[in-house]
Amino acid sequence: MTTTPQYVTEGNADALAERARRHLWMHFTRHSVYEGGGHVPIITRGEGPYIFDDQGRRYFDGLAGLFVVQVGHGRAELAEAMARQAQELEFFPLWSYAHPKAIELAERLASYAPGDLNRVFFTTGGGEAVESAWKLAKQYFKLTGKPTKHKVISRSVAYHGTPQGALSITGIPPAKIPFEPLVPGGVKVPNTNFYRAPEEYRYDEKAFGLWAADRIAEAIEFEGADSVAAVFLEPVQNSGGCFPPPPGYLERVREICDAYDVLFVADETITAFGRIGDMFAINRFGVTPDIITCAKGMTSGYAPLGAMIASERLFEPFKHGTNAFLHGYTWGGHPVAAAVAMANLDIFEREGINDHVKENEGAFRRTLEKLLDLPIVGDVRGAGFFYGIELVKDTETRETFNEEESERLLRGFLSKALFDNGLYCRADDRGDPVIQLAPPLIIDQSHFNEVEQILRQVLTEASNIL
C-alpha cells in the first residue's frame, strides 16, 4: 500500500527523495536524519570512477560503490553481456543442474585460486559465502569423524556479513548485540592493527605479526582443538581501517591451522579481484588457505554474485554415497550474474587491471601519505588500491577520539562534508575513526591528486572544528 501524497510527482528530484523517505528502508541507516527533513542522497548514474546524483552533481567514487565496482561505472559491454545472457537463458538454478556460464566461471575461478582450491559453490554475496564456508566446515568434520569441531575463530573489529552465522564471526559488538543470541561458537582474537600494536611490538612488525598469529593458537588451545573448525580472516582486514598482514603472519596462521587440523578460510569478499593487485590477495602473500570466500568485485557490481571456493580435500567426502552439502540459494550462480562476471574478468585480463594496481599502488600511497602533515591524521595504511586513514586527536600520543567527539567528527561533519566536496567514501568508527578508500581500479595519478586535495581541505576544516 502506498501512502505517497498527491503533491509528490514523478521526475521531480525532491519528490523522489520524499518518496524514498516514505518507503525505502536503507541499510545500516539512521533514518532519524531523514525523518528530521534531511535530503536522501540519490545516485542516478555512473561513468568510470565518477557517480552523479539526482541534482546533476558529480562525485569521485572513492569506495567503488561498496568495494565493488573494480572496472568502473557505465561499461556498456558489461550491460550487453547481461542482455545477451538474459535472452538465451535468464535463469536456472544450480540445484542438481548446471548451466554453461556457471561452469565456465567455476573453472575460471579455480584457475585463479591457489593450490587445489578447485570446487566453486556460488552464492549471491559475501555474507552468504561466509555462511556457506562455516556450514561446509561443520559438515566436513561431521563426515570425517570429528563431529565436535564447530567453532570459528576470527579477529576483533572484522566484518564478515549479516546472516546470523556470519554475524557470529563478525567482531563488531554493536553490530551483533541487537540480534543476540547468535550462532554459538564465535571466538575472537586480536587483529593486525600495527599502529595500535602493544607497546613492546610497536617497532617490530614481524614480531607483532607472530604475536598476533600465536593468539590464534592460544585460542584453539583454550577452546580445545576438538571443538574448533575454522579460522576466518581477511588477508587485509577492512573494518578498523585496512590492516595488512605483517610479514610472516599468514604463514604462521597456516602452520597453526595445520597443527590443530583447523580450516583456514580467507574471506576475500573485498580483497579479491584486483583490490590488492591480484585475482586473490592471498596469492600475493603466497599462502594457500582451505577455502576462499569472495563476491563484490567478481562482477564489478553489474550483478550480485558471491562464491565459496573449497579445496579438493573438503569436497572429497561429498563424492561418496548419499552425502550432499545440504545447502543452497535460489539465486546462487545466476546465469546473468555469471555471464557478467566472465565479461568483467575479460576486461581485467585485456586491460591488465591487476598490473595497473601493482604498478600504481606506490604512487597512490605516497599521494595519500602527504596527508600525514595534518594534525588530525595519525596513520595511512593499506595495500593495492585499498587504504585506511586513521584520524587521531594527537599524532604524538596517538590518542583517539572519545565516543562523543567521534560522533561529532564523523557523523556530524566528515561524512557530509566529504560528499559535499565531491568525494564519496566512508568515514567509519567501527574501530578507531578512519576514512576508508577503495576506488575503482582504473584510476591514475590525476585521481589520486583529486582525492588527496578533497581530503586535505575537509580534514583541515575538521581539525579546526574540534
Ligand SMILES: Cc1ncc(COP(=O)(O)O)c(C=O)c1O
Ligand atoms: C570481509 C567481508 N565479508 C563479508 C561481507 C558481506 O558481504 P555481503 O554484504 O555481500 O553479504 C563483507 C561486506 O562488506 C565483507 O567486507
